[in-house]
Amino acid sequence: MNELIIVGGGLAGSEAAWQAAQRGIKVKLFEMRPALPTGAHQTENLAELVCSNSLGSNLPDRASGVLKAELRRLGSLLLEIAEQTALPAGAALAVDRELFAQKVTERIAAHPNIELIRAEIAEIPTAPAVIASGPLTSAKLSQSIAQFSGQENLYFFDAISPIIAADSVNMEVAYRASRWDAGGDDEGDYINCPFHKKADYLAFVETLRSAERIKLHDFELIMEQGVTAGADHFFEGCLPVEIIAGRGEKALAYGPMRPVGLADPRVPRPPYAVVQLRQDNLAGNLYNMVGFQTNLTFPEQRRVLRTIPGLENAEFVRYGQMHRNTFIASPKLLRPTLQANSRDDLFFAGQIIGVEGYMGNIASGLLAGWNAARLLNSETPLELPRASMIGALCHYVTHAEMKDFQPMKANFGILPSLTGPNLRNKRERAADHAKNAGEALDFFLSQNEK
Numbered sequence: 359m360n361e362l363i364i365v366g367g368g369l370a371g372s373e374a375a376w377q378a379a380q381r382g383i384k385v386k387l388f389e390m391r392p393a394l395p396t397g398a399h400q401t402e403n404l405a406e407l408v409c410s411n412s413l414g415s416n417l418p419d420r421a422s423g424v425l426k427a428e429l430r431r432l433g434s435l436l437l438e439i440a441e442q443t444a445l446p447a448g449a450a451l452a453v454d455r456e457l458f459a460q461k462v463t464e465r466i467a468a469h470p471n472i473e474l475i476r477a478e479i480a481e482i483p484t485a486p487a488v489i490a491s492g493p494l495t496s497a498k499l500s501q502s503i504a505q506f507s508g509q510e511n512l513y514f515f516d517a518i519s520p521i522i523a524a525d526s527v528n529m530e531v532a533y534r535a536s537r538w539d540a541g542g543d544d545e546g547d548y549i550n551c552p553f554h555k556k557a558d559y560l561a562f563v564e565t566l567r568s569a570e571r572i573k574l575h576d577f578e579l580i581m582e583q584g585v586t587a588g589a590d591h592f593f594e595g596c597l598p599v600e601i602i603a604g605r606g607e608k609a610l611a612y613g614p615m616r617p618v619g620l621a622d623p624r625v626p627r628p629p630y631a632v633v634q635l636r637q638d639n640l641a642g643n644l645y646n647m648v649g650f651q652t653n654l655t656f657p658e659q660r661r662v663l664r665t666i667p668g669l670e671n672a673e674f675v676r677y678g679q680m681h682r683n684t685f686i687a688s689p690k691l692l693r694p695t696l697q698a699n700s701r702d703d704l705f706f707a708g709q710i711i712g713v714e715g716y717m718g719n720i721a722s723g724l725l726a727g728w729n730a731a732r733l734l735n736s737e738t739p740l741e742l743p744r745a746s747m748i749g750a751l752c753h754y755v756t757h758a759e760m761k762d763f764q765p766m767k768a769n770f771g772i773l774p775s776l777t778g779p780n781l782r783n784k785r786e787r788a789a790d791h792a793k794n795a796g797e798a799l800d801f802f803l804s805q806n807e808k
């Protein structure tokens with residue numbers, strides 16, 4: 359009787375499946391890959407990271423660090439595996455993406471309460487279910503969700519960064535350093551490609567602005583049938599570099615190319631701008647371009663990005679790409695328990711509810727799996743405290759003003775305002791938030807089952 363369907367074996371769906379299964383629920387986890395690809399995933403593994411391999415900061419006074427502390431406290435499977443497959447990345451938690459996804463797949467497939475079924479779910483199930491089909495939800499299911507919700511789904515475009523072969527980077531020009539050397543070894547975990555002269559940086563910006571882009575119209579044509587999208591409707595948190603460059607000549611130098619804390623040890627003056635490369639696999643032979651999502655045509659990426667100092671001969675293992683991002687109108691449709699307003703036994707989790715960021719997606723999957731299990735075990739689903747990062751994220755996506763609703767990642771701005779005396783500077787406020795979040799979750803767990 360206590361059976362749960364989970365749609366989508368991504369970050370949220372895998373975590374949800376594990377949490378429900380651990381609580382004695384029989385889970386049927388449906389993953390449509392490899393029979394039906396998404397266009398972005400490259401393997402048939404569960405929990406594949408499609409772009410960056412970084413799961414954000416590990417520092418306890420950063421929003422992402424707070425989220426990780428909460429997930430650790432709540433027994434997240436995916437965080438446990440991320441920590442087992444971590445790569446050197448300064449203060450961030452970056453993973454070997456293949457090993458991470460492979461281990462998640464093995465653990466999920468081996469769980470006695472989980473049946474992994476490789477098939478598309480075309481319609482919202484009538485039985486108890488968690489929908490965690492992600493930003494690239496299949497066209498058929500998207501239509502079913504639009505019908506169920508009584509609204510049109512919302513769509514916008516996102517973009518991913520290129521990956522470069524490490525041995526093609528000219529290390530006589532590039533140098534190793536972590537920003538402010540936070541947590542890295544002496545050498546630094548990142549490869550940095552410096553623009554020492556402002557004029558060279560401005561020339562690069564100009565080249566980027568005028569480079570040929572993949573026309574949105576062409577892109578729409580290759581999208582799955584039945585999915586529409588608004589032209590130039592980008593998500594602010596993941597803008598293509600050429601769009602940022604178009605907003606002002608210094609926009610990149612204050613954005614993904616900001617040089618602060620990245621002094622070149624060989625040069626007395628700090629660079630004017632820096633392109634950072636982050637290790638992408640355990641072997642250390644692949645690096646991704648940090649914050650360099652792009653929608654330029656592939657030949658143009660090759661031409662333009664090779665004008666970056668140190669990348670003259672860069673070999674692109676993967677080019678940047680555009681992709682669809684689908685999410686529902688959660689403030690109208692969901693409760694903070696992640697149940698649909700109109701159906702107690704239907705849960706949504708992951709990017710599709712408007713939670714942004716890998717860890718946030720894992721967190722929402724954890725809560726949806728936990729609450730679905732509670733419902734099936736005749737217990738009341740839980741609303742996590744708003745002072746915790748997971749509680750705040752779930753509260754935000756279910757209470758935001760609809761007209762401003764955009765996907766949201768973990769950040770201190772969504773937590774309740776601080777009232778204590780410790781308000782002097784940003785760092786102290788962050789530490790206060792982190793402390794409140796930990797205490798709120800501890801208290802909550804002391805009152806409720808884990």
Ligand SMILES: Cc1cc2nc3c(=O)[nH]c(=O)nc-3n(C[C@H](O)[C@H](O)[C@H](O)COP(=O)(O)OP(=O)(O)OC[C@H]3O[C@@H](n4cnc5c(N)ncnc54)[C@H](O)[C@@H]3O)c2cc1C
Pocket residue numbers: 365366367368369370371388389390391396398399405406407408409410411477478479480490491492493494495496499516517518680681682707708709710714715716717719
């Ligand atoms: C190209 C791209 C790049 C991104 N880059 C980043 C990044 O760098 N950092 C970041 O934090 N976030 C990034 N995101 C957002 C990212 O997708 C999420 O953070 C995370 O993967 C979402 O987790 P999820 O579980 O909601 O969805 P996913 O991880 O995408 O999992 C959803 C799963 O559902 C499956 N599925 C879809 N429809 C069906 C169906 N009808 N039946 C059965 N299975 C189905 C899919 O195959 C997929 O495996 C990116 C997204 C995309 C698409």
